[in-house]
Structures are given as C-alpha cells and as structure tokens.
Amino acid sequence: MGHQTIKRGLKSAILIGVITFMATACFKDNEEDLYPDNGCNTENVSFSATVQPAINNNCVSCHSGPGASGGVRLGSHAEIVAAVDGGRFLGAIKHESGFSAMPQGGNKLSDCTISQIDAWIAQGKLNN
Numbered sequence: 833m834g835h836q837t838i839k840r841g842l843k844s845a846i847l848i849g850v851i852t853f854m855a856t857a858c859f860k861d862n863e864e865d866l867y868p869d870n871g872c873n874t875e876n877v878s879f880s881a882t883v884q885p886a887i888n889n890n891c892v893s894c895h896s897g898p899g900a901s902g903g904v905r906l907g908s909h910a911e912i913v914a915a916v917d918g919g920r921f922l923g924a925i926k927h928e929s930g931f932s933a934m935p936q937g938g939n940k941l942s943d944c945t946i947s948q949i950d951a952w953i954a955q956g957k958l959n960n
Contacts, residue, residue, distance in 0.1 A: 872944035874951035878960045879909055883952045886945050887912060890935050901936075909959040916953055925949065 877883070887906050894900070896907035904918075905911040915921040923931035927940050935941075941949075952958070 872947050874947050877948045877951045877955065879912075879952060879958060880960065882948050883912070884909070886941065886949065890938065890941060894936070902932075913957050916957060922950070922953075 891906045895902075895904050897905070900906075904915055906915055912921075920931060922928075924934040925941050925946055927933040933940070
C-alpha cells in the first residue's frame with residue numbers, strides 16, 4: 833500500500849505540474865496588437881482633423897492672405913474647396929505632369945496624406 837500511495841501522489845504531483853504549466857504557458861495574443869495595421873485610414877477623414885492640418889503645415893505659408901502665391905488662397909475651407917474645384921490642386925500636390933509641383937521647393941506630401949485628401953474630396957468636401 834505504501835508504494836501505491838507514493839505512486840498515486842507522484843501522478844497527482846505530475847498532473848498538477850502539467851496543468852499549472854499549461855495554464856501559465858497559455859496566453860492570448862491579439863493579432864491586431866502583434867501586427868498593427870499601419871495602413872492609411874481613408875475611412876474617417878474630416879476637414880478639421882485631416883485636411884486642414886495637412887494644408888496648414890504644407891501650404892498656407894505661401895497660399896494665404898492678400899499676397900498668396902499664384903493668387904491661390906488655402907486659408908479657409910471655402911478657399912480650399914475653390915482651389916480643388918479649380919482643377920489644379922490635386923495635380924499640383926500629386927506632382928503630376930503639366931502641373932506646378934507643390935509644395936514648391938519642398939517634399940511631396942505623403943501618399944497617405946494625398947489619399948486622405950482624395951477621400952475627403954470624394955466624400956463631398958465637407959466642412960467637418
């Protein structure tokens with residue numbers, strides 16, 4: 833009987849050890865946390881949070897006020913919409929052939945920023 837008790841105790845200890853190991857070794861990884869999507873969000877684009885800051889940071893130093901370069905003013909929603917509707921805005925920021933590349937003398941806006949501006953235009957150029 834003593835041998836059986838030791839054998840049963842050893843089996844129980846091993847079983848408890850295996851269960852404890854399995855319980856502590858298992859954890860749930862969230863795929864979104866492990867591999868975040870660093871893609872460009874073009875779903876939730878707003879004028880105030882996306883478009884206006886991009887234009888303020890890259891365009892208004894030359895394109896605002898009475899002395900705006902080329903007569904193109906980009907200081908307000910209405911002025912930006914007018915520039916877009918004028919047909920030269922997108923070609924300029926995309927550095928397309930036949931357009932003056934903007935920002936002049938600066939780096940092209942990121943592909944993401946341009947895609948977000950495209951999305952804002954497609955969504956109706958809302959003042960949101």
